[in-house]
Amino acid sequence: MTSKALDNNVRTLDCTDSADRRAAAKELYLRSQHVDESGRETLLELHPYLDDDDPVVRAHIGAVVGEAGFDQQTFDDCDPIPHFEALLELFTDEDDRVRQTALGVFWNRPYTPLWDDPELYDDPEQVRELAAVGFASCLDDETDLIRKRAAQLFPVSLLTDHPTLEAHVVPVLIRRLDDDFEIVRTAASEAITHLLENVPAVVRPHRDVLLAHLEQRDDDDTVAKLRALISVDPDE
Numbered sequence: 068m069t070s071k072a073l074d075n076n077v078r079t080l081d082c083t084d085s086a087d088r089r090a091a092a093k094e095l096y097l098r099s100q101h102v103d104e105s106g107r108e109t110l111l112e113l114h115p116y117l118d119d120d121d122p123v124v125r126a127h128i129g130a131v132v133g134e135a136g137f138d139q140q141t142f143d144d145c146d147p148i149p150h151f152e153a154l155l156e157l158f159t160d161e162d163d164r165v166r167q168t169a170l171g172v173f174w175n176r177p178y179t180p181l182w183d184d185p186e187l188y189d190d191p192e193q194v195r196e197l198a199a200v201g202f203a204s205c206l207d208d209e210t211d212l213i214r215k216r217a218a219q220l221f222p223v224s225l226l227t228d229h230p231t232l233e234a235h236v237v238p239v240l241i242r243r244l245d246d247d248f249e250i251v252r253t254a255a256s257e258a259i260t261h262l263l264e265n266v267p268a269v270v271r272p273h274r275d276v277l278l279a280h281l282e283q284r285d286d287d288d289t290v291a292k293l294r295a296l297i298s299v300d301p302d303e
Contacts, residue, residue: 073098077112080128085121092116092127099134110135114153122162129157129165133172152194158201163210170205170216192227199225200235206254207239214246218254223261233269237262241273244280256289263296270297 079091095113116128132150157169202225205217226232240262243255259277262270270277277297284290 073109077109080113080116080119080124085124088119088121089123089127092119092124092131096127096130096134099131111149114149117153117157122160122165125157125160125162126165126168129154129169130172133169148194152197155197155201159204163208163213166205166208167210167213167216170213170220173220174216195225195227196231198222199227200231203236203239206243206251211248214243214251215248218248218251221254221258223258226258226262227266233272237270237273238276241277241280244284253289256293259293260289260296263293263299267296267299 073095076091076094079087082088110132113128113132117125117132119125119128133154154169154172157165160166160169202217202221205213206221208214208217226236237259240255240258243251244259246252246255259270274297277293281290281294281297
């Protein structure tokens with residue numbers, strides 16, 4: 068894609084015809100490498116179109132931001148932080164195609180440094196919180212594939228002690244102990260175990276609900292471990 072063709076596609080994203088916007092967004096996705104080569108400024112110019120009225124446009128632009136923003140799985144030639152944050156916002160998009168595309172960007176990506184290095188952010192806790200809530204929302208998604216992918220990607224290192232975790236993430240983890248898919252149940256169990264072993268205070272307000280869920284499950288090593296952990300008196 069020439070520089071002129073790239074500029075034309077970006078300009079087309081502003082037109083009123085949704086079919087034209089879809090075609091331009093698709094072309095940009097198919098030529099993500101050229102978007103990357105055009106520079107960081109061009110990539111940032113695409114961010115407003117992540118809010119396009121058309122979910123197909125949002126999905127394609129999300130894929131472009133992910134593919135080009137992560138620069139072929141390295142962080143050497145770009146600043147991935149703005150793109151990372153933009154993709155996390157798509158985790159709660161109203162359309163499952165957009166959510167699935169955004170989550171798919173993280174597949175086989177070395178994204179862990181993005182929340183394990185606090186020096187990358189002005190407000191590292193805010194980004195970690197955004198990521199924790201975003202991944203939890205995917206783990207609680209109504210679409211089976213999104214939940215299963217989120218289970219494979221769910222980063223327990225994000226689970227620290229902050230109010231949003233207690234209010235929004237822990238209830239999701241407890242609900243997903245009863246998920247139809249073993250991979251999702253396992254991810255939820257491992258995350259709750261991590262919390263109980265490291266920051267039990269965020270789980271204790273949900274103790275009764277957690278115990279009720281465990282009562283409905285067949286006894287196994289995981290259930291036994293969770294029961295033992297939630298039964299520990301923090302004052303002893």
